[in-house]
Amino acid sequence: SYVLTQPPSVSVAPGQTARLTCGGHNIGNKRVHWYQRKPGQAPVLVVYDDRDRPSGIPERFSGSNSGNTATLTISRVEAGDEADYYCQVWDSTNDHHVVFGGGTRLAVL
Amino acid sequence: QLQLQESGPGLVKPSETLSLTCTVSGGSIASSNYYWDWIRQSPGKGLEWIGSVYYSGNTHYNPSLKSRVAISMDTSKNQFSLKLRSLTAADTAVYYCARHLGYSLAYWGQGTLVTVSS
Numbered sequence: 001s002y003v004l005t006q007p008p009s010v011s012v013a014p015g016q017t018a019r020l021t022c023g024g025h026n027i028g029n030k031r032v033h034w035y036q037r038k039p040g041q042a043p044v045l046v047v048y049d050d051r052d053r054p055s056g057i058p059e060r061f062s063g064s065n066s067g068n069t070a071t072l073t074i075s076r077v078e079a080g081d082e083a084d085y086y087c088q089v090w091d092s093t094n095d096h097h098v099v100f101g102g103g104t105r106l107a108v109l
Numbered sequence: 110q111l112q113l114q115e116s117g118p119g120l121v122k123p124s125e126t127l128s129l130t131c132t133v134s135g136g137s138i139a140s141s142n143y144y145w146d147w148i149r150q151s152p153g154k155g156l157e158w159i160g161s162v163y164y165s166g167n168t169h170y171n172p173s174l175k176s177r178v179a180i181s182m183d184t185s186k187n188q189f190s191l192k193l194r195s196l197t198a199a200d201t202a203v204y205y206c207a208r209h210l211g212y213s214l215a216y217w218g219q220g221t222l223v224t225v226s227s
Contacts, residue, residue, distance in 0.1 A: 001172060033213035035156070042205060042220050043156065048213040086156050090212035096169045098146065098158040098214070 002091040004101035011107045018074040020104045022087030025068060030089045032070040034063060037103075038083045046085075047072060074106070082108045111135040113206050113218035120224050127193040127223060131206030132186070139164055139184040144209040147180060147191045149202040150220075157202075161209075162189055196225045 117129035160170035
């Protein structure tokens with residue numbers, strides 16, 4: 001089955017740019033989606049189809065996807081951005097499956 | 110505004126079957142070509158996809174859980190349900206229901222904590 005690899009943690013100072021990666025074999029050929037999950041809350045979709053933002057998500061959140069790596073970029077990081085972030089793809093290689101990465105904890109220093 | 114709400118027991122005994130229901134409001138589960146999913150998160154772990162049911166009733170399951178899982182729809186009640194058999198402590202988790210938008214999961218319930226313990 002398809003595997004998505006995320007670094008366990010990323011740290012960034014307020015006001016700086018955070019880049020969270022999601023690795024997978026030829027992931028550039030798939031549509032990647034990103035979720036933010038804060039403690040005690042349901043996950044929130046922040047980027048879908050590689051780079052689109054749902055309504056209400058700040059422009060500070062952006063995405064890219066090429067080759068074997070997809071990236072979620074958070075510009076001008078704020079304390080409220082501290083959360084776990086998960087990437088996700090739809091794998092149709094065998095049947096139809098949702099696949100999540102292991103998640104990255106974003107710490108705002 | 111589409112809303113999803115999970116319901117079910119908070120405590121289940123080992124070896125028993127978990128039954129959870131997701132009640133959908135603000136839209137019909139049968140009238141549009143969407144997938145409706147169950148996802149869980151065990152303590153200290155990441156998100157794990159359990160399975161999906163398509164508006165037509167077709168289902169798809171996580172291979173690691175396929176032998177124990179069944180997802181179904183009740184269009185008359187605008188609900189879809191999860192049954193997970195042969196529970197162990199490893200099934201302790203917050204269980205979420207969600208709806209797709211394309212290939213992403215755009216709408217989520219608040220989640221319900223299920224503890225497997227005797």
